[in-house]
Amino acid sequence: MSTPSSTGRAVRMTVNGEPVTHTVDARRTLSDFLRKDCGTTGVHVGCEHGVCGACTVVLDGRTARSCCTLAVQAEGAEITTVEGLASGGELHPLQEAFWKNHGLQCGFCTPGMLLTVQELLAENPDPTDEEIRAGISGNLCRCTGYLFIIDAVREAAAVLRNSAADQDG
Incomplete structure (x- = not known):
């Protein structure tokens, strides 16, 4: 306080x-x-x-x-x-994808990266790898080399699109 x-x-x-x-x-x-x-x-x-x-x-x-x-x-x-991000004790799909795809190492950049990616996917639910790279370009990671982060974003995007489609249909 x-x-x-x-x-x-x-x-x-x-x-x-x-x-x-x-x-x-x-x-x-x-x-x-x-x-x-x-x-x-x-x-x-x-x-x-x-x-x-x-x-x-x-x-x-x-x-x-x-x-x-x-x-x-x-x-x-x-x-x-x-x-x-997490709700009801369940990881957000972004957190789950970062965990499953080893999109973090030391974890220092991860919170900011997750929130940046959340905004990116809200604006562009199906980004290309180039669009993902541009979207996260303001978040520096000294550990991962970004490849696993890009994999995680791709997976999270697919999960979120499928979830949205399930809710619509």
Whole structure:
């Protein structure tokens, strides 16, 4: 919990479906707020310049770099972190595909990568390998070489398309 201070400001937002209110310093980054005040430690902080993508979250339906966003800028926002992907104890199809296809090694980039891919697949449910590479180009991975990540995205895309088709038909 944040401690109130004379320079603090109350911020309210919804994080992974739960309303949260904390008093924060005006300079506190969204990544620090999410990690320290909300306990969503799946938000990783790498470069602190918005380049590596490890801190990626979904802010009001679009991915955002939480290390370059102030918590006060997210006032009233709906935030999803990697902790919000799984539902009812079941992994999200993206998480399942990354696990099955070895699309992670150290796991540091994985939360940001998953949220980026979720947005990519929402916009393009059947991307080519080139489109996948372009879609994840803002998320740096030092371990995998991206091949297994691309395999995982392809598999997740197929699962999500089949799931959507089952719901439609």
